[in-house]
Amino acid sequence: MGRTPCCDKNGLKKGPWTPEEDQKLIHYIQLHGPGNWRNLPKNAGLQRCGKSCRLRWTNYLRPDIRRGRFSFEEEETIIQLHSVLGNKWSAIAARLPGRTDNEIKNYWNTHIRKRLLRMGIDPVTHRPRLDFLDLSSLFNSTQLNLSSLLGLQALVNPEILKLANSLLISQTENPELLLQKIQENQLLNGQIQNSQGPNISNNQTSMFQYNNQLHHQVPEIPNCTPNVSCSSSHQSMNGQIFQENMMLPLQYYSNYSASDATENSTFQSLNNSSNQNSQNFSFDTPLSSGIEDEKESYCSNFMKFEIPESLDFDDFM
DNA sequence: AAATGTGGCAACCGCCTGCTA
DNA sequence: TTAGCAGGCGGTTGCCACATT
Numbered sequence: 001m002g003r004t005p006c007c008d009k010n011g012l013k014k015g016p017w018t019p020e021e022d023q024k025l026i027h028y029i030q031l032h033g034p035g036n037w038r039n040l041p042k043n044a045g046l047q048r049c050g051k052s053c054r055l056r057w058t059n060y061l062r063p064d065i066r067r068g069r070f071s072f073e074e075e076e077t078i079i080q081l082h083s084v085l086g087n088k089w090s091a092i093a094a095r096l097p098g099r100t101d102n103e104i105k106n107y108w109n110t111h112i113r114k115r116l117l118r119m120g121i122d123p124v125t126h127r128p129r130l131d132f133l134d135l136s137s138l139f140n141s142t143q144l145n146l147s148s149l150l151g152l153q154a155l156v157n158p159e160i161l162k163l164a165n166s167l168l169i170s171q172t173e174n175p176e177l178l179l180q181k182i183q184e185n186q187l188l189n190g191q192i193q194n195s196q197g198p199n200i201s202n203n204q205t206s207m208f209q210y211n212n213q214l215h216h217q218v219p220e221i222p223n224c225t226p227n228v229s230c231s232s233s234h235q236s237m238n239g240q241i242f243q244e245n246m247m248l249p250l251q252y253y254s255n256y257s258a259s260d261a262t263e264n265s266t267f268q269s270l271n272n273s274s275n276q277n278s279q280n281f282s283f284d285t286p287l288s289s290g291i292e293d294e295k296e297s298y299c300s301n302f303m304k305f306e307i308p309e310s311l312d313f314d315d316f317m
Numbered sequence: 318a319a320a321t322g323t324g325g326c327a328a329c330c331g332c333c334t335g336c337t338a
Numbered sequence: 339t340t341a342g343c344a345g346g347c348g349g350t351t352g353c354c355a356c357a358t359t
Binding site: 038 | 346
């Protein structure tokens with residue numbers, strides 16, 4: 001069965017919408033409501049196809065659309081939902097009030113996806129990409145003492161491991177439950193925001209305080225990207241277990257913010273946080289360096305993958 | 318100042334799904 | 339049961355603004 005075009009394209013306008021066209025569409029929908037997109041252009045006096053009108057309305061003109069940069073919480077939610085739903089942009093958008101699937105899709109492709117790649121995280125699987133990591137630097141680094149590295153496992157916050165584990169289980173066994181948890185998390189974030197005012201930096205600070213603890217607990221390994229921490233797992237090494245152990249806990253994702261403004265506010269927040277407790281956090285790169293460098297350094301600081309204690313490095317070689 | 322490169326985003330394309338007759 | 343249709347969806351394109359050379 002051949003798919004017939006939604007409208008006769010002859011004589012219909014394409015390309016960017018003019019303010020006049022927008023006004024016509026808004027006026028018509030205000031009077032008659034959305035729907036019946038096939039007949040809408042004719043009735044509204046628009047030389048557009050119905051599909052174009054629907055897209056223009058749902059992606060741009062709808063009054064409940066939230067314009068502007070994505071908040072930190074929104075970015076975090078997108079990443080969490082994408083790890084469960086994949087490229088189901090409409091499903092993700094349904095859980096982000098005021099955001100359209102198109103907007104989220106664009107934002108993912110232009111900001112989040114690239115950043116995950118730069119961090120060595122596969123944006124499809126949400127797992128670290130070994131092919132992106134310069135593992136040789138791990139072995140060639142004269143400053144990396146492998147035995148002491150493996151001894152770090154006791155320093156990893158067990159709560160992080162617990163959360164990562166529950167996330168992994170939820171993701172693989174019960175995606176719906178994970179979605180529910182994410183929604184609960186969103187509600188909680190909203191409550192925190194409401195109780196603390198509209199400034200998201202409060203929430204960011206609380207989140208980063210936790211990361212700061214992590215950062216404090218796991219000593220830096222200079223000249224080693226990514227930095228490596230050890231899992232408390234005592235499972236024997238095999239491909240599957242290793243891969244699952246390599247699933248990143250959510251905290252690692254939350255260490256960046258994709259929009260420039262949010263990045264700046266994030267770093268301000270971090271900076272303030274570190275000022276309040278200077279022993280709790282320190283940048284590898286001085287804050288006087290470029291923002292981009294800060295971001296890279298900042299991201300790499302948190303690329304702390306879990307490596308099973310029994311990992312045999314010969315398997316890699 | 319001009320040419321070129323790059324990133325972001327609105328909009329389009331074509332396939333899929335579900336409803337209806 | 340099946341054909342036809344409208345609406346929805348994800349992938350892709352192309353334009354424009356800004357950055358860089």
